[in-house]
Amino acid sequence: MPELPEVETVRRGLAPVMEGAVISGAEIRRPDLRWPLPERMAERLEGRRVIGLGRRAKYLTADLDDAGAGPEVLIMHLGMSGSFRIDKEDAAPGEAPLTPGVFEIPRSRAEAHDHVVLHLSSGARITYNDPRRFGAMLMVPRAELEAHPLFRDLGPEPLGNAFDAGYLASAVARRATSLKAALLDQKVVAGLGNIYVSEALYRAHLSPERIASSLANTKGRPTAGAVRLVEAVRDVLNEAITAGGSTLRDHAQVDGTLGYFQHRFRVYDREDAPCPTPGCRGLVRRMVQNGRATFYCKICQK
């Protein structure tokens, strides 16, 4: 479930085994994910040290040391169904077995979607699995990262200082689209996806159908709703990251899985459930906006 909190959870899980480690080998098992994988990817990764593992929006960024060609960044996106898992590198020769219980589906089917494997000097083996292959991996020179087409137009991080009500109001002031669509637009704010947009709008008591520009008053200043929305976005993301971290720890101890956790949503995927707002008699509704499901309460979200 890769929106910002999930990607951040994955980053925190991978960082201990990746940061400072040297990539001793890489297995590239197919030529492409969403796009072709980098040219000579395995050769270019081999022997490189991972300086740090970062995140921008829903992208993971592994900083690679200078290997003659200058420092580079390995950009990774999980798409809809991507996940990483960590296995201990088996000292014995031959293919190490998967840790029992990692997948509920048979091992053969799980391995069918293991597309990239990184062997690390830390003794960990990191496997990228992605059935739908909407994910992506790219390698770009460190100096070109911010100007890269994927990064260039990204809005501010929702948990950073730049994302405040004043910014949000100005960003949507001329937008005739719905609030739902505006928040999903990574140019407005980077990292929200379908789940957390529904959750944030519910918490702010704002209708997903409201016109985005209504968050700004006639002078372009933020409305009270804009202030509530910024706080709701930050709250829901922080809570999800916290929950993901604790779930991750449980899973890591049990089976080494990363990027998989259960979460409790107030409206998302809760059609017909009673609205959780105290005193509200409404039901959670499901509708489709821009081809995506939106969950909301008609009564208390205005």
Added chain:
DNA sequence: CAAAGTTCCTGCGAGC
């Protein structure tokens, strides 16, 4: 059947 994401394409309206 519907699905957590993003890019690309088309069509529309505004403005020059």
Added chain:
DNA sequence: TGCTCGCAGGAACTTT
């Protein structure tokens, strides 16, 4: 009038 630009909305990618 006709062209360009930007925006909004939808299709497409794929597997379970």
